[in-house]
Amino acid sequence: MFEQYFSNRIKKTPSSFIRDILKVIQKPEIISFAGGLPNPISFPQEELKISMNRIADKYKDKLYQYSTTLGLDSLRDYIVNRYKKLWNMDIDISNVMITTGSQQAIDLIGKVFVNEGDKVLVEKPSYLGILQTFCLYCAQFIPVSLDKDGLNIEELKNTISMHKPKLAYVIPNFQNPTGLTYSKNNRQEVFEVIKNEDIILIQDDPYGELRFTEDERLPYIGMNATEKNIYLGSFSKIITPGMRLGYIIASSEIIRMLETAKQASDLHSNIFSQYLISDYLENNNLDEHIKKIRNLYKNQAQTMVNAMKEAFPEDVKFTVPQGGMFSWVTIQEGKSVLKLFDKAIAKKVAFVPGHPFYVNPIPDKVNTLRLNYTNADANTIKTGIERLAEAMLEV
Amino acid sequence: MFEQYFSNRIKKTPSSFIRDILKVIQKPEIISFAGGLPNPISFPQEELKISMNRIADKYKDKLYQYSTTLGLDSLRDYIVNRYKKLWNMDIDISNVMITTGSQQAIDLIGKVFVNEGDKVLVEKPSYLGILQTFCLYCAQFIPVSLDKDGLNIEELKNTISMHKPKLAYVIPNFQNPTGLTYSKNNRQEVFEVIKNEDIILIQDDPYGELRFTEDERLPYIGMNATEKNIYLGSFSKIITPGMRLGYIIASSEIIRMLETAKQASDLHSNIFSQYLISDYLENNNLDEHIKKIRNLYKNQAQTMVNAMKEAFPEDVKFTVPQGGMFSWVTIQEGKSVLKLFDKAIAKKVAFVPGHPFYVNPIPDKVNTLRLNYTNADANTIKTGIERLAEAMLEV
Numbered sequence: 001m002f003e004q005y006f007s008n009r010i011k012k013t014p015s016s017f018i019r020d021i022l023k024v025i026q027k028p029e030i031i032s033f034a035g036g037l038p039n040p041i042s043f044p045q046e047e048l049k050i051s052m053n054r055i056a057d058k059y060k061d062k063l064y065q066y067s068t069t070l071g072l073d074s075l076r077d078y079i080v081n082r083y084k085k086l087w088n089m090d091i092d093i094s095n096v097m098i099t100t101g102s103q104q105a106i107d108l109i110g111k112v113f114v115n116e117g118d119k120v121l122v123e124k125p126s127y128l129g130i131l132q133t134f135c136l137y138c139a140q141f142i143p144v145s146l147d148k149d150g151l152n153i154e155e156l157k158n159t160i161s162m163h164k165p166k167l168a169y170v171i172p173n174f175q176n177p178t179g180l181t182y183s184k185n186n187r188q189e190v191f192e193v194i195k196n197e198d199i200i201l202i203q204d205d206p207y208g209e210l211r212f213t214e215d216e217r218l219p220y221i222g223m224n225a226t227e228k229n230i231y232l233g234s235f236s237k238i239i240t241p242g243m244r245l246g247y248i249i250a251s252s253e254i255i256r257m258l259e260t261a262k263q264a265s266d267l268h269s270n271i272f273s274q275y276l277i278s279d280y281l282e283n284n285n286l287d288e289h290i291k292k293i294r295n296l297y298k299n300q301a302q303t304m305v306n307a308m309k310e311a312f313p314e315d316v317k318f319t320v321p322q323g324g325m326f327s328w329v330t331i332q333e334g335k336s337v338l339k340l341f342d343k344a345i346a347k348k349v350a351f352v353p354g355h356p357f358y359v360n361p362i363p364d365k366v367n368t369l370r371l372n373y374t375n376a377d378a379n380t381i382k383t384g385i386e387r388l389a390e391a392m393l394e395v
Numbered sequence: 396m397f398e399q400y401f402s403n404r405i406k407k408t409p410s411s412f413i414r415d416i417l418k419v420i421q422k423p424e425i426i427s428f429a430g431g432l433p434n435p436i437s438f439p440q441e442e443l444k445i446s447m448n449r450i451a452d453k454y455k456d457k458l459y460q461y462s463t464t465l466g467l468d469s470l471r472d473y474i475v476n477r478y479k480k481l482w483n484m485d486i487d488i489s490n491v492m493i494t495t496g497s498q499q500a501i502d503l504i505g506k507v508f509v510n511e512g513d514k515v516l517v518e519k520p521s522y523l524g525i526l527q528t529f530c531l532y533c534a535q536f537i538p539v540s541l542d543k544d545g546l547n548i549e550e551l552k553n554t555i556s557m558h559k560p561k562l563a564y565v566i567p568n569f570q571n572p573t574g575l576t577y578s579k580n581n582r583q584e585v586f587e588v589i590k591n592e593d594i595i596l597i598q599d600d601p602y603g604e605l606r607f608t609e610d611e612r613l614p615y616i617g618m619n620a621t622e623k624n625i626y627l628g629s630f631s632k633i634i635t636p637g638m639r640l641g642y643i644i645a646s647s648e649i650i651r652m653l654e655t656a657k658q659a660s661d662l663h664s665n666i667f668s669q670y671l672i673s674d675y676l677e678n679n680n681l682d683e684h685i686k687k688i689r690n691l692y693k694n695q696a697q698t699m700v701n702a703m704k705e706a707f708p709e710d711v712k713f714t715v716p717q718g719g720m721f722s723w724v725t726i727q728e729g730k731s732v733l734k735l736f737d738k739a740i741a742k743k744v745a746f747v748p749g750h751p752f753y754v755n756p757i758p759d760k761v762n763t764l765r766l767n768y769t770n771a772d773a774n775t776i777k778t779g780i781e782r783l784a785e786a787m788l789e790v
Binding site for chain 1: 396397399400401402403404405408409431432433435438440443444447448451455456458459460461462495496498499502506507508509510513524527528530531532561593595622631635636637638639646648649652655656658659660661662663664665666667668
């Protein structure tokens, strides 16, 4: 009965496909690779309990009062120092704002930059959260294909010269949904293409700390080379997602506009949680903690990759992640992944069909799917992949 | 340098006047009635510390994991039961969504309902948060004057028949900024005017629990009489604002749309805090706790009202609040409250000039201001009001 009242933007916006799927597959007998949940091992529960008691005694009513929109200074300082140490990034506290998770960062950027019809370059496939949120600001998406080593450079050049997008949104490390990582060379090429264009480049990096190798970290695209870079980070995959704490690093002029947008969105992020995470970081070794998560995910990823090599038909392809939480599977062209989904559910294994990661997908033509490996043990992973392989034979 | 990139909506949106003022008046020698902070007595710190340790042991990793967009069931159940008990409201859990403070509730309603140019009826003066947030969705505001007993009914009738607004946003209890309360009779009259109109009525009620008298609570406008009612509530003024937890009560069809908007905004609200507040509510007597806050605020309000009666020139008017956190002062017509602000700061007392609470105010014509009394003791209130009275003589 409310159809007439709802805004055009919300009527165009799909509800989250994944959250809808998750509701269907809650049955305990189903092995689910559909989620994107960090393993509980990544939550330092004992240390957080010590921290919450310490801050309760130390900061008292400050933990419970209204606070500043930009976020807790000590937490912003920590971020400044970490990015200086890791990347030699030339930033100070005026370049950092705390957000209610990275999802809010995306929403605020939409509020601050996107006029109806503005063109936004995204990866193909892309994170569904950006597609859903920017849809609310009536963005026009311009997808560029992802190859094994990163963005397809020819397509990037052509797309930019044809469409002149205002924003570009990429996840260079262990991308969601594909698990792909841009090579050092690809990052350099991408930078060469965009450096003289009028494009704000948003680099979302929720998984960057979850590398499986001890190699040097790969640099961001065009780091420090341009004021038009916006970096998104998050504590969700390395400490806790339940606390909803992420952050934006950008020029202070952009941060000031984002601050106004955040005032209008939720005044400020939960201040108790900001004190808690700040105290945890001050009193614990984050890198040691991250090492535990990386080792676990590395083993789980390896198990899944080995199981897929063994069980999947030869013409089914999948990505071999260098980090993060996902692998991306491409079944035979012409086969429908929605049909596979039904067969898989019948065999008690679930995944996310590729659809929500594309701009305007043609339902029957999609032959890709996302698998998550961070929340299942080795035996469960093997059994689940075997079931999925059996389902593939029936499509 | 980013002017060309910023969206039209953000360029039109003022940053929060109050937050900008607060930055100016942080000096310790200034007595500030400018804030809107609850008194720390309203934070049950000891009980919350007990609760956080209890939930850490009881719910373990659930406290730190991703969670559902609509919010924690036990907290939504609590809200259902409280509104059933207090108001005999005919609702169930499908009518309730947890939000990241009431400010987010306003943002989500803007996302879901407001097309560019849509007309929104607001009180004159109104809560600045709605003016700022709905400005981002390019709403057209239609103000209706607030009288001593509530909305001016003649103006309401004329305004509605002339403009046919899609939404109306009101704060019937201890309104921000005026401290005014709609009388029972006014509520009934407002309902008679709007009941046959195509208007979604949003009743924001952050202060409703903070009544100074033991009388019967005043009913909402047209409660249960229409599906077009949306109620906003918050734990900010009765437990803690730092945790950023509010809620929306609405028809389940509206809640479903708000759920999509919330997915795109922050996925879900901080789940640790939801467990914490839920556990606190389960194990403590909220009404006893609220009684303490009400008694304190009642005394503070009385002190301020008495001091104003004594010290202010006779032709300066002010509201006598029946609850909540604010009084609203009207100085002589023709005098500028901005000039008064400068004189007051020189005398080391601060307030919020009326400007941010109006739609398109003419700066020199505004002769109103907001005073907050919840965060100062009796002597400070008396001294501050005396200083303000002296400043009034100089304008």
